[in-house]
Amino acid sequence: MTTKTLSNIRNFSIVAHIDHGKSTLADRLIQMTGTMTDREMTEQVLDSMDIERERGITIKAQTVRLVYNAKDGEQYTLNLIDTPGHVDFAYEVSRSLAACEGSLLVVDASQGVEAQTLANVYQAIDNDHEIVTVLNKIDLPAAEPDRIKEQIEDVIGIDASEACMISAKTGLGVEDVLEAIVQKLPAPNGDPDDTLKAMLVDSWYDTYLGVMVLVRIINGSLKKGQKIKMMGTGASYDVDRVGVMTPKFLQVEELKAGEIGVITGSIKEVADTRVGDTITLDKKPCDEPLPGFKPAQPVVFCGLFPVDANDFEDLRAAMGKLRLNDASFSFEMETSAALGFGFRCGFLGLLHLEIIQERLSREFNLDLIATAPSVVYQMSLTDGSDVELHNPADMPDIVKISEIREPWIRATIMTPDDYLGGILKLCQERRGIQVELSYVGSRAMVAYDLPLNEVVFDFYDRLKSISKGYASFDYQLSDYRAGDLVKMSILVNEEPVDALSVLVHRSQADRRGRAMCEKLKELIPRHMFKIPIQAAIGGRVIARETISAMRKDVTAKCYGGDATRKRKLLEKQKAGKKKMRQFGKVEIPQDAFIQALKMEE
Numbered sequence: 001m002t003t004k005t006l007s008n009i010r011n012f013s014i015v016a017h018i019d020h021g022k023s024t025l026a027d028r029l030i031q032m033t034g035t036m037t038d039r040e041m042t043e044q045v046l047d048s049m050d051i052e053r054e055r056g057i058t059i060k061a062q063t064v065r066l067v068y069n070a071k072d073g074e075q076y077t078l079n080l081i082d083t084p085g086h087v088d089f090a091y092e093v094s095r096s097l098a099a100c101e102g103s104l105l106v107v108d109a110s111q112g113v114e115a116q117t118l119a120n121v122y123q124a125i126d127n128d129h130e131i132v133t134v135l136n137k138i139d140l141p142a143a144e145p146d147r148i149k150e151q152i153e154d155v156i157g158i159d160a161s162e163a164c165m166i167s168a169k170t171g172l173g174v175e176d177v178l179e180a181i182v183q184k185l186p187a188p189n190g191d192p193d194d195t196l197k198a199m200l201v202d203s204w205y206d207t208y209l210g211v212m213v214l215v216r217i218i219n220g221s222l223k224k225g226q227k228i229k230m231m232g233t234g235a236s237y238d239v240d241r242v243g244v245m246t247p248k249f250l251q252v253e254e255l256k257a258g259e260i261g262v263i264t265g266s267i268k269e270v271a272d273t274r275v276g277d278t279i280t281l282d283k284k285p286c287d288e289p290l291p292g293f294k295p296a297q298p299v300v301f302c303g304l305f306p307v308d309a310n311d312f313e314d315l316r317a318a319m320g321k322l323r324l325n326d327a328s329f330s331f332e333m334e335t336s337a338a339l340g341f342g343f344r345c346g347f348l349g350l351l352h353l354e355i356i357q358e359r360l361s362r363e364f365n366l367d368l369i370a371t372a373p374s375v376v377y378q379m380s381l382t383d384g385s386d387v388e389l390h391n392p393a394d395m396p397d398i399v400k401i402s403e404i405r406e407p408w409i410r411a412t413i414m415t416p417d418d419y420l421g422g423i424l425k426l427c428q429e430r431r432g433i434q435v436e437l438s439y440v441g442s443r444a445m446v447a448y449d450l451p452l453n454e455v456v457f458d459f460y461d462r463l464k465s466i467s468k469g470y471a472s473f474d475y476q477l478s479d480y481r482a483g484d485l486v487k488m489s490i491l492v493n494e495e496p497v498d499a500l501s502v503l504v505h506r507s508q509a510d511r512r513g514r515a516m517c518e519k520l521k522e523l524i525p526r527h528m529f530k531i532p533i534q535a536a537i538g539g540r541v542i543a544r545e546t547i548s549a550m551r552k553d554v555t556a557k558c559y560g561g562d563a564t565r566k567r568k569l570l571e572k573q574k575a576g577k578k579k580m581r582q583f584g585k586v587e588i589p590q591d592a593f594i595q596a597l598k599m600e601e
């Protein structure tokens with residue numbers, strides 16, 4: 001096989017910590033290469049989904065082809081692959097990186113290296129990327145480019161002496177970035193005359209064009225009318241269109257070795273396409289698939305139930321729609337004694353869970369109750385079989401279990417020194433095992449092994465409040481380890497509320513039980529009678545709170561005169577009633593579930 005260097009192509013991605021300016025830089029590159037007219041530029045073109053825009057985060061990888069006339073007089077095709085910035089999508093990030101030869105490392109010159117900078121840049125280095133360092137936001141008065149350069153060299157160990165100093169916002173220095181891409185990043189290798197071998201990098205659903213598949217051609221070429229085969233799934237499809245994103249879809253004759261583009265064909269669902277799969281010709285397949293292919297596995301599960309039982313079918317339809325574009329989100333029907341009909345849903349991580357929940361409520365206008373998120377447990381049973389547990393409600397009888405294993409993560413936290421003590425304490429409380437502690441200038445960097453179970457609860461919340469928002473966090477799944485785990489139930493007025501039951505480590509049960517009871521005490525309104533709230537393991541109560549009985553009618557304090565106010569209060573009460581769930585004799589506001597189970601980032 002001959003390998004040729006395809007000298008006028010550069011494939012690259014941008015790695016950065018959240019908010020360091022990746023999307024702003026991408027937009028600026030698009031604008032400066034004239035790929036779009038100014039009028040077509042909406043703010044932040046690459047983050048095309050509304051929620052992404054609103055939250056300012058990049059969820060789904062997208063790509064864009066830029067045409068750049070360089071100072072050497074040559075015209076270059078630059079393919080930018082936009083990678084998702086969050087750990088939940090680590091596998092997608094790794095595939096995006098594997099599809100290119102270089103990365104721009106963007107670091108905010110006023111903030112410096114953060115947890116995700118490290119995680120992402122190491123992934124790029126693992127993929128043998130050449131790195132162009134870019135210090136962004138040098139227009140800010142707080143920018144300290146020289147110090148940050150040193151920091152990058154110390155911490156990451158790459159040469160930052162020739163880093164581009166830019167403001168993606170004003171455009172200052174961005175031309176240098178384009179030149180550096182052309183000069184410093186290698187051109188792709190590949191043989192355009194060999195058999196087709198391409199990597200499936202990403203896929204999404206387009207209302208007009210159907211399933212669109214982003215591919216990186218390794219060898220050979222891909223044309224309209226060909227029949228392709230996905231080596232991982234074994235399925236074959238006819239190719240209808242071949243094109244590139246500019247960022248709009250633009251059809252081209254063919255895609256050749258080294259190029260990145262998009263195809264459409266007889267593929268029905270995004271779920272039929274697996275990120276990392278190898279695409280070849282049906283009739284004349286290549287010898288070996290690309291290494292490293294693995295299907296995305298859901299890591300966190302929770303139940304989603306409609307507040308109004310009549311919304312069940314709408315919820316099913318909405319989830320189906322979301323899944324069209326997100327094969328890593330899974331759901332199946334579930335019934336709960338407390339919450340009625342709903343769905344057990346699987347997610348890649350906590351952010352993914354939150355995004356889906358938010359989209360369901362915002363885009364589809366559904367009021368939902370989510371149960372406590374749970375990780376996937378592995379259990380060995382006394383009969384010798386192994387099972388996976390996605391839902392604490394399905395926990396087998398304790399006497400039948402010989403061992404329970406839970407997923408652990410390796411977490412990296414970076415924080416100003418002042419908050420280090422509090423953070424170490426938090427990690428310790430959460431059964432963390434310290435792996436490393438070092439300093440990056442005045443910031444501490446700690447690596448901890450933690451059970452994921454302890455992180456899904458309220459770890460992000462606590463980390464944020466302890467560090468006043470200054471700590472950054474990143475994690476990756478490491479392994480499964482055996483643990484002393486028990487099922488904790490919550491009883492309201494002696495009735496178990498299945499939606500609130502969780503698996504916890506025995507050593508954490510008291511703390512978690514107390515916290516849950518205290519929270520529910522605040523959230524459940526008083527009734528005409530006393531309501532005990534208890535946390536229990538098996539038959540043993542480990543925490544208890546009591547909501548005392550209501551003494552007065554709420555309207556009593558509006559003695560006589562103010563009729564409007566009285567009416568308003570009653571109306572408010574009536575509206576509130578609709579959002580209540582009945583448990584035995586007790587009404588629990590929907591909001592109480594959401595609050596009690598909340599584990600925001």
Ligand SMILES: Nc1nc2c(ncn2[C@@H]2O[C@H](COP(=O)(O)OP(=O)(O)OP(=O)(O)O)[C@@H](O)[C@H]2O)c(=O)[nH]1
Pocket residue numbers: 016017018019020021022023024025047055056057058085136137138139140166167168169170
């Ligand atoms: N002052 C200044 N602000 C900038 C610059 N570049 C980006 N910003 C701002 O920084 C914030 C984050 O920028 P984004 O481009 O959304 O960051 P990002 O890295 O893409 O973030 P995610 O999409 O969440 O990963 C936005 O408010 C930008 O306007 C810059 O050069 N100077």
